[in-house]
Amino acid sequence: MTVLYVKQKNRKPIRICLSKECLRSAANLALSMNTKAHPCEDFYQYTCGNWAKEHPRPDIFQSYDWFRDKQTKVYATVRDFLNRNTSDLPRPVKQAKDLYTACMDTETLDKRGLKPILKVLESLGLPAYPTYINVTEDTDYSTYSFDWLEVVINIKIQLGMDVLIGFDIFTDPKNSSIYKLVMGSPETTNPFPSMRHEKKRHIGQRNLVTNKIERYKNDNINVEDTKNVKNFDNEEKKEDDEKIAHVSKLYYAELIKLFVLEDAPKDSNLSELQLDQNIFLAANDYHNFNDDMYELEVNNDTSSEDDEYLDVPEYTVYEIQEHTDMIVKDNNGTASPIWKRYLEGVFNISNVKLDFKNDKILISDPDLVYMALMAAYLSKVSPVLIELYVWIKVVEVMAAHTTTELRILFQRSYEALGNHDLYTPPRSQQCASAVNEMLGMAVSYAIADPRFFYITKPKIEVMLSEMKNALAHLVGQAKWMDDDTKLATYQKIIQMKTLVGFPDWLLDAEKLEKYYEGIEVNTKTHLENLINIIQAKIKKALNKFRIGNNGSWATDPTEVNAYHTFQENTITVPLVMLQHPFFDLGLDSLNYGSLGTVLGHEITHGFDNFGRLFDKNGNLLPWWSNDTINSFVNKTQCFIDQYSSYYVPEIDQHVDGKKTLGENIADNGGVREALAALREHLRKNGPEPKLPGFEHLNSEQLFFLSFGNLWCGVSTKEILKADLTDEHSPQQFRARGALQNNADFAKIWNCPPGSPMNPSNKCIIF
Template sequence: MNAWSDNDRDNMGPPVTRAASANSIPPLKNGSDLRESGYLIDVGSRTARFRRKHKNKMLYLLSFILLFLLLSIAIAMAVLYVKQKNKKPIPLCLSKECLRSAANLALSMDPNAHPCEDFYQYVCGNWAKEHPRPDAFQSFDWFREKQSKVYATVRDFLNKNITNQPLPVKQAKDLYTACMDTETLNKRGLKPILKQLELLGLPAYPTYINVTDDTDYAAYDFDWLEAVIKIKVQLGMDVLIGFDIFTDPKNSSIYKLVMGSPETTNPFPSMRNGKKRHIGRRSLVKEKIEQYKNDNLYDILDDTNGAKGFKSAENKDDEEKITHIYKLFYAELIKLFVVEAAPKSYNLTELYLDQNIFLAANDYYNFSNDMYELEADNDTSSEDDEYLNIPEYTVYEIQAHTDMIVKDNNGTAIPIWKRYVEGVFNTSDVKLNFNTDKILVSDPDLMYMSLMAAYLSKASPVLIELYVWIKVVEVMAAHTTTELRILFQRSYEALQSRDSYTPSRTHQCVSAVNEMLGLAVSYAIADARFFYNTKPKIELMLNELKNALAHLVGQARWLDDDTKLATYQKIIQMKTLIGFPDWLLNAEKLEEYYQGIEVNPKTHLENLINIIQVKIKKALNKFRIGNNGSWATDPIEVNAYHTFQENTITVPLVMLQYPFFDLGLDSLNYGSLGTILGHEITHGFDNFGRLFDKNGNLLPWWTNETINSFVNKTQCFVDQYSSYIVPELGEHVDGKKTLGENIADNGGLREALAALREHLRKKGPEQKLPGFEHLSSEQLFFLSFGNLWCGTSTKETLKSDLSDEHSPQIFRARGALQNNNDFAKTWKCPTGSPMNPSKKCIIF
């Protein structure tokens, strides 16, 4: 029979066929034969049987394990498949905003630099190559590049037909037209200035020159006080006396009169690309700077001639060189007016006239130095806390103190202060009560006012007139003829360097229009869609930043509970002004705002003066009106501001655009604009902001214990930033002077990162940036922050930057990142590496 039948079962192989002899019985064989033939199998030992049995079990076990692994892999693959099927991959952001941001970052970066060694070089190493500095700028960065583009936009608009626009917008165009009409400016010559001098009661040229050689100096009299009053009212300019209406430091809801040393020394538009500072003005803390020496000479235009007269000073010592340049400038300025206005029949020889003029320039320069020394000697370097108690006086009390100082210096006292304040307010609708309306005067300012009065009481009237005359003519002259603008330009270049440049005439005129009629220009470029598109995003960002600061304050162990509570309250009450005023797009409101202004497309200087006069009158009329807060700047200024006395953040419209916002990804927006806004928020709690409470009042609201802890922590920042050296100059940053801004930079970065994390936690992961898919959102955040401070500068600008309250931009980026633990973790920087020092400075 067959051993394996295939009936009704699977056939395991072909059937076996026996040979024909298979039916016969084979002969018996011995054991060996049987074994050799395969019929017998050796009987094994017990060990052999065990091995056989164990081998079978191992096979079963291995089979089971293999089956289990296969099953596990199958299950895992099934789970992953389901997850992958349900989970969408994070897509690339391919919007034009993302592509633009990606291209900018990629082109600006130096891939050969290591982020943990020099993050600024890593992010900005190629920025200067991709953004060449225009000749008109001695320093160039994102802020200046944006401002240039804004000016270009305004220029294009002002060159269009705008007949259907509101009156102020048309006036802005006329103001621009008058500024650009250099042919008319040259044709009118010095007549606009001469007319204004007559209205001010000043001569066409200084009496000091004595052109007719018949002036009796001993009998000459000059009412300097009357002239100074008229100059303030008609030009809005401080000469000898500084006067302002300012928010009461201790009650921000009302205004106070303020007097002291001159502060508004040039009310006209700047004709150069100067830096704008934060508007968080230190109340009555007068920052005495050499305005009378520098500011006015910087307001100059293009140079088309040589600088023969100034080049003679190039080989002199620096101090002697500067003195020579100034004296020569003032001599040439005076001579232009003498030649224009002096009687043609005067008997003086050209040589004698030139000698008189240069002697006048020399005496003016010495007089100016004396005035500057009076201001500088009475400046203060005291700590901010001392300004918590600023004295206030009646005009009679100020006069009594002044008279005492004048007599002590053997001078003759005259009534000054009541007559001055009364004369200024005569142009307004306000009536003063000199018994109750007190004036805020800091101790240094009171000393200046008294010593100034003593100095003038003994000075020659003709010399005082010379001083006042040059001060006034200097600020007006830059806005007239090409000849005068060239004089300014040559002087500026001689004082600065041969690689200094001046903006184009177009740029200057757009800047002037923006400065004088900023809201009118803003009306033309503002869009109503802003209110429901961009503004809600910024409001959300600001709220997240405030919440982030509140959280950081809660973690700060050096703040006691009372101070923390007060800090929370100040954060809650901090107001924000975003984009532009809500009423701006209302044509009637705009016309009401600029009511009284007159502009003629043929009279540039008169246009500026008229606008200034309207603004001065409005400022005087608001004295009795409560302070409801106001915009710190125009919507088209590239900056952001913290106003201490109003506890308000102002974010102009142009800051809410590329390259600060609208960057495509939240990580980029928060790394740029978010850190800027965080900076401004932190200003409310820095070394000066901490003096102002939630209502913007200059009142103590920190406990003494907290103040001591704060001071100890700030020393870390002072030491850190003082260690930074500008390689091109070999000079250190002033860590104490820049302390407030450095604290704001550090706090703003930490707040913005915390706000971004919370934002993404609610919103979910953001898209990837093309070309940067390998980077996380936090890494992109830090890239955006570093890129914000990319820029290039000349040595002269770097030198100037070291005297500013802000650190040079490279150190603004480096300092904040070195103090940030999250930066080190995100970029995996080892402890002790340049960007991750073991010692970090942290306040908030």
């Protein structure tokens, strides 16, 4: 008994973390878990089996997870702030509040009616309603002229919107220190803020090359665009196409009619029936025109083979025109000068004067084909039909930001197509989201905590440094890389920049005002406010063309996401990702299992099947040896086969292992790097306390539990189908795949060889 007494007296008590962060994390984990599931059979079910029960999916969402939950709370925080007094804050913050006030004032929006849009149409060179309608029956279509190019230029410089022609300024793929002109098919088809809750994908930010593949879709304002995301089953395609066509034609007919009734002469000779017939004929012809343009883009879209992006051609404007003229004439059209005039018109609002002999334009081969065929198509189409097409494209993106009648019309059309996943939130959250999208840095100023610089940021920087060291160590162990490639990889890791939280200048009021210089906001003119902000951003973007690229933030600090910008070799981690449920979880093991794996994912993106194309300076240049590339490609086949075997029974489909390859590699590398970083962190700082209720688990088990919990969520069948068209695997497979390939996971959780979570064949690159 004396011996037992001495042993008990000398035994150190178990340290348990009882902070509010630990208690919250413990409760979240416990409530999400299904402990009846075995971790070695299905770890996702073990960690997330009860998540849907404890986090019921609101009817307004088709999918719900931690990322969606956090973004919704961010918008609510922004909304609450914008409802408070901001008179003592910097001018941009007060302007953010004024923008919110104007957005919320639906009474004024309804009172102003269509007048704001009519005013914009006039400034663009467009009529109040399409000439095609022929309300007065005195339009001679054979003599009617419409300078579509001049109007398209006006649309770009006034609305920042691409119609028929896509144009932007991007970092030069082969020299990341300078900018290049880029042209092709339309990219920014809706420059206005989204008025819907859209799920933010956890995805690395790519460059102009992948932007040409992943077309920018902001608000899905065009009901025609539903053809891009629906029709998952071939046997239903024809029926769905007919439904989409019918609903879209009705929508455009109603949209046109509102403007005709607003501004048409009262002494029209047309009966109401004749007017309706003319309007529906216009809607039908627009639909066909839009289909033709869509086919031009899709048929000439860029292939997704990464290696093909090593050489993006560049041309002078004269070479592009010469090629265009040849194609137009081959198609029996009449050639006309387009491209030099377009660029001159766009840059006319800037301080930059182009040198057309030396300023080359980057255009992918498919985009060059599109541009020439588009010009050939327009050369043979009646001007009045081109005007109709341009008119509708412009009006529909502005409509959502005006009257209740137009918003209801748009919403009704979407519901008729069964697009209930495009949730329209309460007006207050719509407006908060819009302000956040248009003036994100000003909003961030308001919610940023100055203590971040000396409390949170140092912790994240330590974590990032440990993650990079972990990757360097894993690279050193890789037998498939030769020494020269390893050395280049170490150099890229060392030079990889990180942007954490928010810009250092953000809390400097003077610099914030400089950032938003030229912006004016009025509490009574919502649409004009948005246009004014867009115009200021367009002018700023054009003026930077001659200025060297010094790097920039890939997103606003209020976005629940993280980015790897390949052309700047930079990781961006927004402020809201450094909060619960991704960070500040009480224990380092939980933080590294959640945020740490996200950071590792982004770091690994620099060396996945796409990231390997960019060197340490972010230039699109070969820097891997041929032998290393061949070995890498051979090893990726394992991932393709593994993820392609994952079956989604709810929709009777498999994951596309090839399409999701880059993200799967990043997920796998992120977990391995984060675990190695945690081990190094605990070695330096000593063991951490136990988590209450989880005293039986060690830090490494908690790490994996936190990682699994990161991907908890619930989705409808429709969203599962959509997820399988994305470059990310569905969430349950993001958790399962990375752990099945991890020998440390199997050892730590005592999973016997051959068990589902410990297969004999493991896919490993880093």
